[in-house]
Amino acid sequence: MRNSIIAIALSGFIAMQAAADELQLQDNPPDRYVVVKGDTLWDISGKFLKQPWRWPEIWKMNKQEIKNPNLIYPGDLIVLDRSGKYPQLRLLKNGKYGSGGKSVVKLSPQTRIDTKTLAIPAIPTADIEPFISRPLVIEKDGLDSTAVIVATQEDRVLAGTGNIVYAQGMPQEKSDYWQIYRNGNPLIDPDTKEILGYEAVYLGQGKVTAEGDPATLEIVKSSQEVNIGDHLLPASKEVFPSYVPHAPEKTINARVMSTYGESLGETGRNYIITLNKGTEDGLEVGHVLALYRHGANISPFGKKNDKDSTIKLPDERYGLAFIFRTFNHVSYALVIQSTRPVRTLDNAQNP
Incomplete structure (x- = not known):
């Protein structure tokens, strides 16, 4: 029975x-x-x-x-x-x-x-176009062996679209267009505190107008001001991969490391976030993850400041993120649904 x-x-x-x-x-x-x-x-x-x-x-x-x-x-x-x-x-x-x-x-x-x-x-595609080939996730000092801007025309402190710059160390490969990068901040895993890589910040694009050492380039587009010491890499053709939205097959527990929005540490729908998981952790392009906010620890009514009797509120699911670019232990995702701001340290899990 x-x-x-x-x-x-x-x-x-x-x-x-x-x-x-x-x-x-x-x-x-x-x-x-x-x-x-x-x-x-x-x-x-x-x-x-x-x-x-x-x-x-x-x-x-x-x-x-x-x-x-x-x-x-x-x-x-x-x-x-x-x-x-x-x-x-x-x-x-x-x-x-x-x-x-x-x-x-x-x-x-x-x-x-x-x-x-x-x-x-x-x-x-308009939302992710600037991130298809940039920024880059590199090793420490990963840009040190690349061509570098050594001077600007008329000794400008900062340069932008339409200005002339001069670069040394240009490789022999023939490329008319070069992307301009600057060493960015380390990407630190919120859980392990391990440095997962360094972000190379995209500044703009230059066109070679005269070869030599130094070579002369005109800045044809810029998203930030360019300065002496910034680096150059050959511009790659942006190809939008074909992918289908789908849930990961294995369990994913990722954290938001950084956000790209209108305010520091906070962003929203149609903006980009970085996660502390990548291909080595089971993530791939096309995966969809649910976004969660940690539930706060509160004191029960009438028991203020009593650490032994705090109550953990449930985590709140508030959005979805779409993985469109992956590295070994870092991924870039587009926030496609959100009922509240996305913040660093929020969780991204299987939907």
Whole structure:
């Protein structure tokens, strides 16, 4: 009898877990949606799912498809198929019909050559464009062996867009455009106090106007003022990777190390944060993490200043972050949802 009760309880628990893991559709999801210019994969998945990061599940995607997704373009038709036990999204491309006269086809690899039509991105590219190839996470003194600015035209103390600078140590490789960096602060793990790397701060971009040693460069764009002692690296072509929002498979417990916003140590939606976990810790581009604020320790009513009877309030989940760039033990993430400011030392965990 006891074993039967345990079996019933266990089966009930499994059923509850299965229900909790079921995909949750929006209350009134559309039966179909035509992709338009300006859409993102995250926006579209949010039209169908309450948990947009579970997009791969409703597409029935495997690991390889998540890492190398098929591209979706404006004009493609996405259809919500509820004919089976579980809902599934299907794709109609280029007005073609699937086999058997069906009006939808399963997403499958194909090539489209159209210079005027670009595939939709996973998240807004404008928000992450400055961070795709910069800043860099480097070792201590990692810029010391690179070319360095040794003088400015007319002995300016600071230089900006349109000004001329001179650099020594330019390598032999031919590159017209060079990115300008300055040694930044160390990235310190809030938990272990270990230095995970040093951030090379991006200042702008220069174009070589005359070769030599020193070489002459014109600053063609600048986000901060450039000074003598700043370093140069060849400008890399910014390529936006194709990735699908999805939850990590292994447990992630990360902390916010730094923020890029309007105020020191605090930022919000559509801004960038750095986390103290990277590829060596199981994070990869496309992962979605939930943001949590630590619950405060308070004294019970009537027991002020009694350290032995403090109450720990629960941690509060308040947002989501999307991983778009990773290093060994550091990741950059875009805050895509937030009901309160994101602060350093906040937690980032599995959603």
